[in-house]
Amino acid sequence: DADVTQTPRNRITKTGKRIMLECSQTKGHDRMYWYRQDPGLGLRLIYYSFDVKDINKGEISDGYSVSRQAQAKFSLSLESAIPNQTALYFCATSERMAGGELFFGEGSRLTVL
Amino acid sequence: AQRVTQPEKLLSVFKGAPVELKCNYSYSGSPELFWYVQYSRQRLQLLLRHISRESIKGFTADLNKGETSFHLKKPFAQEEDSAMYYCALSGSARQLTFGSGTQLTVLP
Secondary structure, eight states, X not given: OOSEEEEOSEEEEOTTOOEEEEEEESSXXXXXXXXXXXXTTEEEEEEEEEETXXXXXXXTOXXXXXXXXXXXXXXXXXXXXXXXXXXXXXXXXXXXXXXXXXXXXXXXXXXXX | OOEEEOOOSEEEEETTSOEEEOOEEEOSSOOEEEEEEEOTTSOOEEEEEGGGTOOBXXXXXXXXXXXXXXXXXXXXXXXXXXXXXXXXXXXXXXXXXXXXXXXEEEEO
């Protein structure tokens, strides 16, 4: 199932570098999300977008920015990566009235040295 | 604010034994509760939602508003149930808040 695709799948970078994680979807969903997963902390919401012109901060947006280039594309950027941003990042989509069913990508594992 | 608590990070049971994964929530309104599952090398996916009142793969979950709980239960665990399970809550902002997850291992 390649409906929600994340690139890159794995990335190792150094402190201070700019990193972009990209997400594209073929499901035709309006809503897109970025979460990070850390052991013992579960998934935490970074940013979400209900449509191209509607972008909102989530629980842990500091140090991150996003761009919704089109309905199908939602990118997450780390302007100056730091080691505590080492995590597994997930993109997800949902329909407008889905009531909570998210469709996830396979995840992007980022390591900041 | 909305919050989801899963008190057990790890849970091990033997095949055929009953299993219960605990989930408690805090939310001032009427929540929608969900269980998501992540099997090894697979994507995180929806397992069930409380409004459907359905049983999926033998799992059920009942919303108890008095105890603010939404525990996931299965009477007879199978080895293929081994996975990471996340409880999640959707509030008025239609965002999903996830718990910290419980890694279930079903032993042979």
